Amino acid sequence: MTFxxxxxxxxxxxxxxxxxxxxxxxxxxxDFAQRMVLKRLQVQAxxxxxxxxxxxxxxxxxxxxxxxxxxGVYMATQIIQAAxxxxxxxxxxxxxxxxxxxxxxxxxxxxxxxxxxxxxxxxEDADKTTVTAIGKLLRLSVVVTAVxxxxxxxxxxxxxxxxxxxxxxxxxxxxxxxxxxxFFGGLMIYLDRPFAxxxxxxxxxxNIEGTVxxxxxxxxxxxxxxxxxxxxPNSIFTQIAVENPQRMLNRRIYETIGxxxxxxxxxxxxxxxxxDMLTHHPEIDTSQxxxxxxxxxxxxxxxxxxxxxxxxxxxxxYHEVKQDILLKIVDIIEQEGAEIAFPxxxxxxxxxxxxxxxxxxx
Numbered sequence: 001m002t003f004x005x006x007x008x009x010x011x012x013x014x015x016x017x018x019x020x021x022x023x024x025x026x027x028x029x030x031d032f033a034q035r036m037v038l039k040r041l042q043v044q045a046x047x048x049x050x051x052x053x054x055x056x057x058x059x060x061x062x063x064x065x066x067x068x069x070x071x072g073v074y075m076a077t078q079i080i081q082a083a084x085x086x087x088x089x090x091x092x093x094x095x096x097x098x099x100x101x102x103x104x105x106x107x108x109x110x111x112x113x114x115x116x117x118x119x120x121x122x123x124e125d126a127d128k129t130t131v132t133a134i135g136k137l138l139r140l141s142v143v144v145t146a147v148x149x150x151x152x153x154x155x156x157x158x159x160x161x162x163x164x165x166x167x168x169x170x171x172x173x174x175x176x177x178x179x180x181x182x183f184f185g186g187l188m189i190y191l192d193r194p195f196a197x198x199x200x201x202x203x204x205x206x207n208i209e210g211t212v213x214x215x216x217x218x219x220x221x222x223x224x225x226x227x228x229x230x231x232x233p234n235s236i237f238t239q240i241a242v243e244n245p246q247r248m249l250n251r252r253i254y255e256t257i258g259x260x261x262x263x264x265x266x267x268x269x270x271x272x273x274x275x276d277m278l279t280h281h282p283e284i285d286t287s288q289x290x291x292x293x294x295x296x297x298x299x300x301x302x303x304x305x306x307x308x309x310x311x312x313x314x315x316x317x318y319h320e321v322k323q324d325i326l327l328k329i330v331d332i333i334e335q336e337g338a339e340i341a342f343p344x345x346x347x348x349x350x351x352x353x354x355x356x357x358x359x360x361x362x
Contacts, residue, residue: 019079023072024072027069030072034065038060038061055118058114059110059111059114063103063104063106063110066099067099070096070099070100070103094153097153104146115135116131116134132197179218181234182217182235184234186215186217190215197213200212200245203242204241208240210225213229217234245313250285250288251313252309253307253325255306255326257306258340258342259338260302260340260341261341270336274332283310283321291306291307292304292307300341301342306325306329
């Protein structure tokens, strides 16, 4: 069989089957080759500190395969249509374009996801809340754009879709006002950033206190201190005050200590020594307000108070510092020969001679 005979067979009769097989086989080879190339490039990319190269390569593999097979199937259907004149294959061009648009959108969505993960894992100073919010907005934008372009490619009128969307949006807005309120509440959280994932928050207006685990578009997940999940609609945060102790600069120590009235002569020196101890304590922030003063004659004690701030904001370490300071105050009081007062009552009895005058005769 000569070359001309083979060419004639491929272009006449049932030769389109062999042509279709060759196209599909070539698509298979190209797909296999691109997978091998991208795999080797990915190995090299992992050795670099660049955040984007491995993200791009991770996101490319499957969309590129989809594009290769879309082109291969399109070419195969063109061969079959030329031989059979089947009308059904006339739509393959638009379908091919739509698949390519989907593949590009898939690539961008994966690229955004991989980049978001790489930033959070490799950059310790990255704001998780901001990165997550930007990632969600970018993915939503890509998906909406891809759907509109794909509809236009398939022959649907975008203007009609947008007009229907505008009318439908009004109806949906009335029917789902709570959902929209939660959406915009989540948007305000992302923009204003009153708290972030990992922050300990509480509200004086509602019984809300715990650690933020997730900020969604509708709900925020807060893990309470007894480890129960608390799901709070985002619209709530537009109506209440929220405290964020996680962002405090210092923690306050405010305690009142009472001394016995028998130790009145020692109060001045004890107050001086306590203030000196706080001034030289390594865990006390002396740039903040510090007050140590005798301020009250109580019913059974002479009270002085300490008002100062620690350098640490860590809850556990703060209590260790506070414990150390209170024990040092106890040591100072004992060293001065005084005692901490406790509630007492003193009963004074009248003189016996006075009592005799009130005795009734028997």
